[in-house]
Amino acid sequence: MSHFKKLGLSIAIAASLVAFSAPSFSGEALEVGKIGVTAKIQGLERVTQTLVAPPFLPKHDQVAKGGPQIIEMTMDIVEKEMEISPGVFVQAMTFEGSNPGPMIVAHVGDYVELTLKNPKTNTMVHNIDFHAATGALGGGGLTNVAPGQQVILRFKATKAGVFVYHCAPGGVMIPYHVVSGMNGAIMILPRDGLKDEKGNLVTYDKAYYIGEQDWYVPQDKEGKFKRYDAPVMAMGDTMEVMKTLTPTHITFNGKVGALTGENSMTAKVGETVLFLHSQANRDTRIHLIGGHGDLVWRGGSFNDAPATNLETWAIAGDEAAAATYTFKQPGLYAYVNHNLIEAIMFGAAAHVSVEGEWNNDLMEQVQKPGPIQ
Numbered sequence: 086m087s088h089f090k091k092l093g094l095s096i097a098i099a100a101s102l103v104a105f106s107a108p109s110f111s112g113e114a115l116e117v118g119k120i121g122v123t124a125k126i127q128g129l130e131r132v133t134q135t136l137v138a139p140p141f142l143p144k145h146d147q148v149a150k151g152g153p154q155i156i157e158m159t160m161d162i163v164e165k166e167m168e169i170s171p172g173v174f175v176q177a178m179t180f181e182g183s184n185p186g187p188m189i190v191a192h193v194g195d196y197v198e199l200t201l202k203n204p205k206t207n208t209m210v211h212n213i214d215f216h217a218a219t220g221a222l223g224g225g226g227l228t229n230v231a232p233g234q235q236v237i238l239r240f241k242a243t244k245a246g247v248f249v250y251h252c253a254p255g256g257v258m259i260p261y262h263v264v265s266g267m268n269g270a271i272m273i274l275p276r277d278g279l280k281d282e283k284g285n286l287v288t289y290d291k292a293y294y295i296g297e298q299d300w301y302v303p304q305d306k307e308g309k310f311k312r313y314d315a316p317v318m319a320m321g322d323t324m325e326v327m328k329t330l331t332p333t334h335i336t337f338n339g340k341v342g343a344l345t346g347e348n349s350m351t352a353k354v355g356e357t358v359l360f361l362h363s364q365a366n367r368d369t370r371i372h373l374i375g376g377h378g379d380l381v382w383r384g385g386s387f388n389d390a391p392a393t394n395l396e397t398w399a400i401a402g403d404e405a406a407a408a409t410y411t412f413k414q415p416g417l418y419a420y421v422n423h424n425l426i427e428a429i430m431f432g433a434a435a436h437v438s439v440e441g442e443w444n445n446d447l448m449e450q451v452q453k454p455g456p457i458q
């Protein structure tokens with residue numbers, strides 16, 4: 086063994102002895118551990134994720150390149166009046182000004198580091214509870230911010246799946262903020278990507294995030310929807326409607342018709358689309374009319390094998406789920422909450438406009454409608 090190699094070995098042994106002996110000083114063990122974790126995290130690459138308004142997702146890799154990263158992002162809390170249906174206004178509370186808030190994307194093993202800002206023009210205390218996070222009420226206990234404050238929370242992504250996040254500032258403010266629009270979702274992908282029911286890699290050509298929201302808008306004696314100047318002024322009347330457990334409106338992405346017409350989701354025949362759907366407060370059931378859920382991660386856990394070929398998939402209140410579908414026919418598809426009263430009369434419907442060649446083998450109108458012969 087050369088002198089240099091010997092020297093190197095003895096340094097390694099000395100270092101490992103230090104490492105092993107340190108925790109034996111029980112009083113300092115915790116401190117050493119903390120420093121160790123911080124040093125480990127500090128050694129990771131930092132990347133900034135630019136959040137985008139739903140139904141779109143931030144730029145991301147489906148299969149992680151390299152090791153875990155610290156993914157930094159900033160969210161502004163925005164209190165604002167939103168028109169959820171023509172002529173119907175709510176005093177909304179939002180992450181980043183949209184309902185739902187932006188989708189965050191990470192991989193298992195990454196650290197999500199969020200700077201949450203509550204501008205001083207806001208009127209309420211807010212926070213964030215990540216269902217993907219472990220401890221402190223999902224981070225809610227560490228992120229209460231009054232108007233004019235910001236906070237930085239970092240959590241490790243340990244569970245693969247799609248998870249809701251929402252504001253949870255305590256007591257009746259929890260449901261009030263959630264049904265005022267203050268919720269979104271985060272997708273934590275397995276480092277080696279999504280897998281089908283047999284364990285084979287699944288990739289998608291595009292992904293959409295649909296956030297379903299139940300709204301409880303007070304009405305006057307004539308049945309006209311009331312309008313308020315601030316969330317605190319709308320609260321008393323809104324709580325009375327909330328207690329009926331009957332929403333007045335149910336939207337996909339913040340407004341009746343937000344994902345229809347010119348704003349329809351799009352795809353081409355042959356493309357695989359990943360649909361991510363959250364409902365932070367209330368049960369729903371999703372159906373793609375004319376298509377299927379080829380692969381459905383019920384409950385949103387990517388560690389579980391997906392269900393296959395579903396017609397409708399249930400999403401429990403305060404849950405997000407994922408489904409893929411490879412489009413086989415062109416045309417306009419309705420993507421709905423298949424309580425059809427909620428879809429058609431309350432607003433919980435979207436469209437997917439699909440381009441491509443019609444396949445007569447899969448479906449053909451053999452005879453046009455005409456007089457009975």
Ligand SMILES: [Cu+2]
Nearest residue numbers: 211252262267
């Ligand atoms: Cu809030």
